Amino acid sequence: MTAAHAPTIVADAMKILVIGGGGREHALVWQFRRTPSVRKVWCVPGNGGIARDAECVAGDTSNVGELADVAVRLGADLTVVGPEKPLVLGIADEFSRRRLRLVGPSRQCAQLEGSKVFAKRFLERHRIPTARMYGVCESPADAYRALESVDWPLVMKADGLCGGKGVLVTASRDEASSFVERVMEKHELGAGGNTMMLEEALTGRELSLIVLSDGEHFVPLVPARDHKRAFDQDKGPNTGGMGVYSTDGIISPELERQVLETIVRPTFDGLLADGLQYKGFLYFGLMLTPQGPKVLEFNCRLGDPETQAIVPRMDFDLADVLAASADGRLDRAPVAWRPGASVCVVMASGGYPGAYQAGKKIEGLADAAKVPGAVVFHAGTELRDGINYTCSGRVLGVTAAGPDLAAARITTYDAVRRIRFDGAHYRSDIGLSQSKANGAAAD
Numbered sequence: 394m395t396a397a398h399a400p401t402i403v404a405d406a407m408k409i410l411v412i413g414g415g416g417r418e419h420a421l422v423w424q425f426r427r428t429p430s431v432r433k434v435w436c437v438p439g440n441g442g443i444a445r446d447a448e449c450v451a452g453d454t455s456n457v458g459e460l461a462d463v464a465v466r467l468g469a470d471l472t473v474v475g476p477e478k479p480l481v482l483g484i485a486d487e488f489s490r491r492r493l494r495l496v497g498p499s500r501q502c503a504q505l506e507g508s509k510v511f512a513k514r515f516l517e518r519h520r521i522p523t524a525r526m527y528g529v530c531e532s533p534a535d536a537y538r539a540l541e542s543v544d545w546p547l548v549m550k551a552d553g554l555c556g557g558k559g560v561l562v563t564a565s566r567d568e569a570s571s572f573v574e575r576v577m578e579k580h581e582l583g584a585g586g587n588t589m590m591l592e593e594a595l596t597g598r599e600l601s602l603i604v605l606s607d608g609e610h611f612v613p614l615v616p617a618r619d620h621k622r623a624f625d626q627d628k629g630p631n632t633g634g635m636g637v638y639s640t641d642g643i644i645s646p647e648l649e650r651q652v653l654e655t656i657v658r659p660t661f662d663g664l665l666a667d668g669l670q671y672k673g674f675l676y677f678g679l680m681l682t683p684q685g686p687k688v689l690e691f692n693c694r695l696g697d698p699e700t701q702a703i704v705p706r707m708d709f710d711l712a713d714v715l716a717a718s719a720d721g722r723l724d725r726a727p728v729a730w731r732p733g734a735s736v737c738v739v740m741a742s743g744g745y746p747g748a749y750q751a752g753k754k755i756e757g758l759a760d761a762a763k764v765p766g767a768v769v770f771h772a773g774t775e776l777r778d779g780i781n782y783t784c785s786g787r788v789l790g791v792t793a794a795g796p797d798l799a800a801a802r803i804t805t806y807d808a809v810r811r812i813r814f815d816g817a818h819y820r821s822d823i824g825l826s827q828s829k830a831n832g833a834a835a836d
């Protein structure tokens with residue numbers, strides 16, 4: 394494993410470039426700012442909140458050559474990639490060709506996220522537990538025909554990247570047909586919908602586990618649980634994620650061992666057996682079924698909003714550990730976690746996840762910053778004349794860590810209630826069911 398820079402590089406002199414402009418990237422930048430081994434942070438393109446913690450640099454995150462030029466021009470010691478698109482487009486290969494240090498998988502490895510069919514075939518080949526696949530449909534006619542012989546409810550997945558809109562879980566034949574029409578005939582989700590995979594619907598609770606790998610060694614981050622539905626009690630449409638919690642005891646030690654032994658280790662072994670050296674973050678979207686944990690999906694990056702809840706629990710130097718992963722010496726990187734819990738509540742624009750309002754003035758951020766222990770990560774804001782305005786569906790990720798989930802929830806919601814913008818909505822039950830379950834267990 395070659396390192397573009399010698400591992401003896403003076404750790405406290407690190408200059409880091411972060412690619413992306415959402416809440417996940419703000420959480421990374423915020424953590425780097427608090428890290429003694431980092432002296433400079435840039436973000437391409439960043440956002441209104443990130444601008445307070447890093448120097449934002451204009452750039453097209455889909456142009457991997459331009460991003461490498463930026464890293465060279467700035468003299469970045471390490472580049473960390475947030476979103477999937479540059480990874481799927483081969484940013485890691487471009488940086489490696491130019492001997493630039495980067496945290497993220499190669500284009501070929503990123504196919505685990507870039508193609509659902511690639512991921513499913515990988516899982517099947519290596520006998521890693523996952524939902525049974527009914528078939529891969531290359532044409533609308535194929536897909537309509539396949540609907541005749543599947544079990545219901547059914548899961549339909551557009552093969553390529555579709556901005557989080559490519560999956561439908563349905564028990565309705567009509568809804569399934571209209572999904573085929575929209576995705577494969579009208580191409581509403583673009584080229585990602587040219588091929589469709591059909592699979593069995595699994596039941597259970599979901600869990601997000603993100604693992605960092607250097608191509609040889611891997612280190613799991615603390616697990617977290619996302620809340621995908623727009624409204625309380627898991628009502629309303631699916632979103633990119635309305636909030637996340639992470640807590641000690643989120644799963645039992647036995648289940649954790651099972652996840653590592655039946656899913657995580659076989660995945661990295663399988664990648665190596667296939668000749669793929671996976672470097673960077675690998676996100677395992679899991680369903681904890683009565684038959685054991687199974688893989689729903691892979692992402693080739695950190696989750697958003699999972700990262701916002703995971704970062705405040707880090708009790709290690711993130712920059713040093715990321716540099717170790719880029720250099721292939723993750724086995725010697727000390728990774729420790731603060732005991733307790735954390736919560737991130739997403740504040741979204743009116744109308745989200747449908748057509749949403751933008752350009753709304755955000756008030757109360759200074760007041761929220763006064764809540765001890767709370768931090769507000771910006772996902773979709775822009776700064777004009779010193780004032781923050783909304784500019785996306787998910788606007789803010791209000792986050793706090795605490796000694797337990799109940800305490801983290803109290804701090805987070807105290808800060809949330811101090812922030813106002815027209816049409817703002819958020820879920821009031823992030824982490825609530827687990828918090829109640831933990832409370833009951835303690836009684």
Ligand code: AMP
Pocket residue numbers: 524548550560562592593594595596599621678689690
């Ligand atoms: P994916 O992008 O593949 O994770 O799918 C997005 C969401 O769809 C997941 O977080 C699950 O809530 C749901 N999902 C995906 N695959 C399945 C499945 N086989 N059974 C039940 N739900 C699923």
